[in-house]
Amino acid sequence: MMISVETALECIHKHATRLQASEVIATNDALGRTLSQDIMAPLSLPPFKQSIMDGYALCVGQSQTYKVIGEIKTGDTATQVLQPGEALRVFTGAQLPDTANAVVMQEHVTANGNTIDLKDSPKEGQHIRNIGEQIAEGTRSLTKGETLNPSAVGVLKSFGLKTISVYKQPKVSVIVTGNELVSVGTPLQPGQIYESNSQVMVSALQQKGIATEAVITVKDNLKDTEDAIKQALDTSDIVLISGGISVGDYDFVGTALHNLGVHQVFHKVLQKPGKPLYFGTTDSKYVFALPGNPAATLTCLYVYVYALIDSITGNQTVGLTRIQFPISEDFENPFGRALFLKAKLKGAEVEILNQQNSAMLLSFARADALVYIPSDCKSVKKGHLVTTVLMPSGV
Incomplete structure (x- = not known):
């Protein structure tokens, strides 16, 4: 029986156990x-x-004329003592003496030798930045559970911290199934396609700061599928499987997972793309069987796998950021399922892109968001607010 998107996310959160292990890493990493x-x-x-x-740094006096008694360059130590009516030539970022109580821009003075x-x-x-204006010594600057963005790393470097303590990242392995798949560089035969899903998943994991433990490609037979999954479970916390989870004669992933004792939490979500999504657990490890179509694979990874990773690594914010944006055109949902639509933010609106088919990855390359349409929403009028999932950018 299919479950809703919301129920699927609740199940993942319920079964997620935080990784308690931490490690000390270089701040640069x-x-x-x-x-x-x-x-x-x-x-x-x-x-x-x-x-x-x-x-010019001033000790404010009664006159508009000030005597310039010296200069402080950026990086100098300020040792001068200013009396009222005296000034120092200074530069952006330079230290100021305690006796300076104002700075005037050089454009706002007329210099006359040693006076201004x-x-x-x-x-x-x-134009003075006081000690501790950004943060005072001894106060909490960053909080346990925060994910570090470039600005946060900059703060840590500003403190002079060479290393910090972070939660260990889960070990993740990727399995791709399919007789039709061949590696790039191999001449294609009729009926074959180049395998790309593994790199799609590896790249999406890199965006999350995770290096993949292993990438395994298997043909469509039960023994090879079981062996690949067992190998991945032995070495990883999370196993991602692309393809083979539907109900075709050559879809062996479900049987292999059952034979290996993986507990099925859910299989099939009332959504498009990604209906065949499977989530299971065993021995504090997690398995996602993702649809084989590339756009469906990536959608499920962003929505569900990211949510699990955030939950088990103690991230304060679980899943990608969701905001409300007005939609640029009328939209109809005739499917009776929740939709994750590739979209692009344009000014103050979000535009649904063409080529929404789950096999079409090119439109995903142009997208910077997913628009979420709930299953009970039949239509949306232009200008109405829709839930917009912001996709990650860069690594």
């Missing part, structure tokens, strides 16, 4: 990883009083 402990700021950012502009005339009266504190 931290992009996309999940923190296993809070990061307390070991120093304030900025760590010193800092000029935001190129210009201000065009406007300065306000105390202007």
Whole structure:
């Protein structure tokens, strides 16, 4: 019996057990990883009083004319003491002495030898970044369970941290089934196609910061299928299988999983593409059998496999980001199933792309989002808000 998308996601979350193991890695390798402990700021950012502009640091006095007593370049230590009516030539990012209480932009002064005339009266504190303005020493800067984006890695480097503690990533193996599949570089014979699903899955896992343990291609027979799955289960936390999960005479994945003692949590979801999706567990390991059509494979990986990975690695945010966007045209859903539609954000709208067939990967290459249409939604009018799943970009 088919289950709903929402029920399938609930089942995955219910069966997901967090990986407790953590490891210490180089901060340079931290992009996309999940923190296993809070990061307390070991120093304030900025760590010193800092000029935001190129210009002049002042100790504000009564006159609009200031005597320039020196210069502080970026990287210099500020040792000067300013008296009211005195100034220092400074540059963006330079340290300021405690006695400086304003910075004026160089464009707003007239220089006359060792004096400057201000065009406007300065306000105390202007163009100064104070110690700890971004974060104060000893306060929590990043939280356990956060996934590190480029900005977060930048914060860690700003603290001078060479290493950090993160949750270990699950080990994932990929199995691709099909007699018709041949490797790139092999001349195609009639009835054959080049195998691409493994690279689609490996690349999508890389976007999640996961290196694949193994990629195994098997022909459509029961023994080879069982052997491949057993090998993957022995070495991996998650096994992804592409193809062979439908009900054809040469679809052996379901039988092989049963024979190996994998507990079926669900098989078949009321959705398009990806109806034959299978999810099972055994000995704290997880198996997804994904449809063989490439676009269906990728859709299920983004929606369901990502959700499992987030759950077991302690990520605060489970699954891809979902936002509401107005749809650019009327849309009809005649299928009675939930739809994941390849789409592209255009300005303040989301546009459904052509070529939605589950075998068509090219339109996926042009998409940056999936529009989710629930199974009970028969039509959507132009301008109405639709759930838009933002796909990951880059690695």
